[in-house]
Amino acid sequence: MGKKPLDLSPAELDVLRAMWDIGPATVRQVLDALTERGKDWAYTTVLTFMTRMEQKGLVRSDKTGMAYVYRATVTRNRVRKDRIKSLVEELYDGAAGPMVLQLLKSQQLNRDDIEALQKLIDELDDKAS
Amino acid sequence: MGKKPLDLSPAELDVLRAMWDIGPATVRQVLDALTERGKDWAYTTVLTFMTRMEQKGLVRSDKTGMAYVYRATVTRNRVRKDRIKSLVEELYDGAAGPMVLQLLKSQQLNRDDIEALQKLIDELDDKAS
């Protein structure tokens, strides 16, 4: 069951982030989305990433019209979990508790966050009883 | 006061982790520590990392005896914050709240963790009032 850890370079993550937002898209559409986000890449640069990412299985493509349409095969959530997991393992010796505490201290949460959190805590608390 | 983001490769992080545990050490001592942790590196490999890391300012060295003694110049906590920050920015659009929730859900916390958490929440709650 343990999916292998994702192999995602920083630039590839940028591409994925754009794709998660815009959905299935052609290279040009991804490029445009990236350009809007301040990345100043050449068309072929994005194309290269797409190709490499397809080899890695991070995206899938099918040619339905003029151009290939790419879609991400890994979800944002998958990447989130993956990153959190390595962070906890590598820097907190696998102990999530301390990490949560640090997160809470170093980042500012708004009232809603705190409420949601409180609710979740209560649930956890029940279950742990 | 925004320190620049750390430039730390995975292998360099492994080295740092060992160094945080054993404190100031020679290349050989670091190698030994790493070997114990399952890394099967050659002496010169570690030496290379040390040299590169010194250039990057991640460690500092001084020759006090036979061999150079290296010490980390970045703390574990610094790296933790750094990683958390990019994780929140890159995968949660800067919103720490949702990340905390996911962390809580996906990792299992023990009773003590929950208690500490509850306490912190209460404090935050007060402050936010």
Added chain:
DNA sequence: CGTAGGCTACTACATCTGTCGGAGGGTTGC
């Protein structure tokens, strides 16, 4: 002293990553 063993310096080299440029093939508007 000479030799074995530890230390650093230098060099090397395959990969991976970030960035394209150009060639070659369809499409299309004039």
Added chain:
DNA sequence: GCAACCCTCCGACAGATGTAGTAGCCTACG
């Protein structure tokens, strides 16, 4: 039908990373 585009393929190239080997210098032991 041709110039202007868009698309994909292939190749390239520099810099970062992982991983060492080798050579030369010291030193400590026998």
